[in-house]
Amino acid sequence: MTATLVDSHCHLHMLEPGTDHPEPYLDMAARQGVGHFLTVSVDLDSFPGLLKLAENYPQVSTSVGVHPCGKHLRMVSPAQLAAMADHPKVLAIGETGLDYLCIAGPEDHEWQHQRFRDQIRAARLAEKPLIIHSRQAPEDTARILREEGADSVGGIIHCFTENWKSACAFMDLGFHISLSGILTFQGAGKLRKVAKRLPRESLLVETDCPYLAPAPYRGRQNQPAFVREVAACLAEVRGEALEGVAEYTTDNFYRLFPAARHFQAL
Ligand SMILES: [Zn+2]
Numbered sequence: 001m002t003a004t005l006v007d008s009h010c011h012l013h014m015l016e017p018g019t020d021h022p023e024p025y026l027d028m029a030a031r032q033g034v035g036h037f038l039t040v041s042v043d044l045d046s047f048p049g050l051l052k053l054a055e056n057y058p059q060v061s062t063s064v065g066v067h068p069c070g071k072h073l074r075m076v077s078p079a080q081l082a083a084m085a086d087h088p089k090v091l092a093i094g095e096t097g098l099d100y101l102c103i104a105g106p107e108d109h110e111w112q113h114q115r116f117r118d119q120i121r122a123a124r125l126a127e128k129p130l131i132i133h134s135r136q137a138p139e140d141t142a143r144i145l146r147e148e149g150a151d152s153v154g155g156i157i158h159c160f161t162e163n164w165k166s167a168c169a170f171m172d173l174g175f176h177i178s179l180s181g182i183l184t185f186q187g188a189g190k191l192r193k194v195a196k197r198l199p200r201e202s203l204l205v206e207t208d209c210p211y212l213a214p215a216p217y218r219g220r221q222n223q224p225a226f227v228r229e230v231a232a233c234l235a236e237v238r239g240e241a242l243e244g245v246a247e248y249t250t251d252n253f254y255r256l257f258p259a260a261r262h263f264q265a266l
């Protein structure tokens with residue numbers, strides 16, 4: 001395996017056993033050709049630890065943001081969040097977005113929407129792309145992105161599971177579509193049909209580890225090395241070579257985050 005892959009969305013700090021020293025995972029991934037890891041923030045309290053990982057390992061970068069399922073998590077103003085992102089290894093704001101599976105009722109829409117809007121504003125202030133988590137809320141996600149002018153920063157719809165129409169709405173706003181291990185699941189026929197049609201220049205691959213281990217590792221802890229299985233599945237679905245998928249998904253990542261190409265040399 002010589003192809004270079006990027007895991008565009010992982011949570012290194014959630015891997016067990018504890019990952020103050022994630023070398024075993026990074027090494028296993030390197031043996032599968034994975035050359036870069038974007039470890040994504042879900043809350044502000046763990047952000048300093050993520051930043052430390054990104055500073056310690058040239059092949060790791062990070063983001064800063066608050067997950068839409070974290071109603072009780074600490075949040076700051078858009079300006080303060082933008083200031084936290086003012087570091088070369090903080091590539092993006094997020095993960096933020098909407099998740100209608102983790103709200104108790106309609107009254108919860110309001111705080112999710114407001115927090116999402118605040119993080120889009122932070123991304124615009126910081127002039128950095130967004131990492132979007134959207135579950136069972138494709139229309140509202142696209143509408144709020146549009147209303148807040150998120151097309152000026154772009155970003156990634158991570159762990160994409162929606163239909164073709166939603167994919168088009170996100171791509172029209174300049175967002176990339178990132179596919180996870182869900183693509184390999186038995187019941188994911190519809191998603192595979194969408195994945196087959198998506199334009200090359202919009203595609204990324206991710207693990208979202210420690211969640212969502214792809215086949216044949218379902219039920220186990222997911223890890224960055226398994227992004228190769230996601231890319232292999234995508235290649236099969238599209239009738240392309242794994243090497244080709246690895247090449248264009250990696251090129252897409254570095255086009256979105258040009259600075260990341262040079263981290264190895266820092
Ligand atoms: Zn997510």
Ligand SMILES: [Zn+2]
Nearest residue numbers: 009040095208
């Ligand atoms: Zn995530």
